[in-house]
Each structure stands twice: as C-alpha cells, then as structure tokens.
Amino acid sequence: MDYPLVSIISINYNHPEVTCQLLHSLRQITYPNLEIIVVDNASPNDNPAIIKQSFPEITFIQSKENLGFAGGNNLGVRIAKGKYILLLNNDTEVDSGFLEPLVAKFENNPAIGAVSPKIKYFHTPDTIQYAGLSPVNPYTIRSKGIGHGEKDQGQHDLDKRTNFVHGAAMMVPMEVIRKTGMMAECYFLYYEELDWANLIKNAGYELWYIHNSVILHKESISTGKLSPLKVYYMNRSRLLYLRRNVHGFTFLVALLFQLGVSIPKNALKFLISGEKGHFKAYHRAVMWHVKNLFSKDIHLNPVF
Numbered sequence: 001m002d003y004p005l006v007s008i009i010s011i012n013y014n015h016p017e018v019t020c021q022l023l024h025s026l027r028q029i030t031y032p033n034l035e036i037i038v039v040d041n042a043s044p045n046d047n048p049a050i051i052k053q054s055f056p057e058i059t060f061i062q063s064k065e066n067l068g069f070a071g072g073n074n075l076g077v078r079i080a081k082g083k084y085i086l087l088l089n090n091d092t093e094v095d096s097g098f099l100e101p102l103v104a105k106f107e108n109n110p111a112i113g114a115v116s117p118k119i120k121y122f123h124t125p126d127t128i129q130y131a132g133l134s135p136v137n138p139y140t141i142r143s144k145g146i147g148h149g150e151k152d153q154g155q156h157d158l159d160k161r162t163n164f165v166h167g168a169a170m171m172v173p174m175e176v177i178r179k180t181g182m183m184a185e186c187y188f189l190y191y192e193e194l195d196w197a198n199l200i201k202n203a204g205y206e207l208w209y210i211h212n213s214v215i216l217h218k219e220s221i222s223t224g225k226l227s228p229l230k231v232y233y234m235n236r237s238r239l240l241y242l243r244r245n246v247h248g249f250t251f252l253v254a255l256l257f258q259l260g261v262s263i264p265k266n267a268l269k270f271l272i273s274g275e276k277g278h279f280k281a282y283h284r285a286v287m288w289h290v291k292n293l294f295s296k297d298i299h300l301n302p303v304f
Helices: 016-026 049-054 068-079 101-106 175-179 190-200 228-245 248-272 275-289
Strands: 006-012 036-038 059-062 086-087 092-094 112-121 128-130 170-173 204-219
Touching: 006 016, 006 068, 006 248, 016 049, 016 092, 036 049, 036 068, 036 248, 059 068, 068 190, 086 101, 086 175, 101 112, 101 170, 101 204, 112 175, 112 190, 170 275, 175 190, 190 228, 228 248, 228 275, 248 275
Parallel strands: 006 036, 006 086, 036 059, 112 204
Antiparallel strands: 086 170, 092 204, 112 128, 112 170
8 A cells, every 4th residue: 555644643641651642653653654743732740841851752832721622633634744743642652554445445545535444442452442432412412432342252343334433542544634624722722623524524524433453541640530620621521512513493402401401400410429529620611612602713723
C-alpha cells in the first residue's frame, strides 16, 4: 500500500509522563510516514518540557491558555500537514500495527469521513471499551457503547459502520475537515467528538469502526473517575449537545424531559449521597445554560 502522511495529534495537560508513555509506544509502530504533534494545554502543575526533551522528533506546541479538548486539538490541526489527522488521547498506548488498517479503510473508500479503532482497557486488555456506538437518545442525550465491558473473544472482529467515532482515537481526512470545519470549542470537554461526528455525517460521509486496529486506553487520568470537574463538563456538554443537535418538536420534548426529570433526579442523587462538591458542579453546569440562554456563540463551528 501507499503510505500517505498521517498527522497524530495528542493533548497534554499535566501528567507529561503519561504522554511520554504514549510517545514511546508510537516509536514502535510500523507505519513509516507520520508526524506527531503534542499540544500542551497550559499545564499548571507539571513541567511539560520533558516531553520534547525525551522525544525531540515531535512537534511540540505550548498553548498560553487551556483551550480544552476541542480547542487544543484544533490548534494541532491548524499546523498539521498530513492527508489524514489522527486525534489520539495521551492516556492511550498503541499496537505496533494499528495505523495501517485505519489508513487502508480510507484509501479504499472515499465515502468514509471518520474512523475509530477497537479500544480496550489498558489495565484489563482483554476487555473492550469501544467497538462502535449506538445512536444518541434525543431525550436523555446518552449513547450506548457497543461491546463496552465485554471480554474480547472476537465477537466484534468485523469492520462496520457506526453512529459515532470515539474521542480517544479518531481519524479524519484533512479534506473532510476543510469541508466541514473543526470541533466546536464551546464544549471544552466531552461530547465534542459526538457533535463533530454529526457534522461529518450531515455532510454526507460515513463513520466506521475498524476491528483490526487496536489501542489501549487508561481513561480519565486528567479529570478523575468522577470528579466535580467531570460532573460539571459532562453535564454542561450534554445540554450543549441537545441545544446544537436536537431540533423541532423533539427538542421541546427533550427539553421538558431534562427540566422535569433528568436535572431534578441527578441533583437529588448528589444531595442524598452527600456529594456536595458534585452537586455544586452539577448546579453550575445547569446555570451556565441559564446565563447563556440566548448566546449565538454556542452554535459556531471553527473553520479550518
């Protein structure tokens, strides 16, 4: 096969040693034509300089401010030279041959706009995290991971179209990015890749899960398993997704469900369990939308 240039972009926020572990695994891959771009999102605690010192072959960008997942990746996309862009979480490690099947899928099918590999858990590598995603329920704004939590016994060893790609590892052709735009930066964390996938699908492209490309995901090192930070951004972004992607009568019903069922239920759950920090974070997430009720900025998409 030909080996078009692939630009791998990864975001670092604290934990530079984790990013270095990813870069070490990328040194072992068999794909011969790539550039690696690491964007440090203004890490406040740890010194990210060790990343460039340990891996001088990479392109290293230090942002002056924390731009979030979408903004940090968009910063990398703007300087990338590859035919294909791979957004790869820094808390992942890769199989040596993971890149060839992703590239081959695009090269053989120009109708595809984005792909993700099979994702398994780093600490339990026989267990699947991602083998595709179900549609997002327009009322709960939740999606179910196909294969999630299953032991990998080959039951998902078939490439297939999927509703969404996974933010931990998603490849998009540069041509598609030029046509559709980049990820919406209003999200900051969570749901931005689902929103972007909708944008790509609405432009007429297909999304695929690629079974014979495998990465291992350590998951949630930067934000914690269920920290107040994660509660805030997860719920703020869930409502953002609703406002940006659900329309018409369905939007009205979904909004009533969120106001009458979901929001009171979640707030009460945090109060009953005594998780005051989580409750305050959840309250702030909801109030953000009250304060930005008529903001036009939430409907913007940055252009390449």
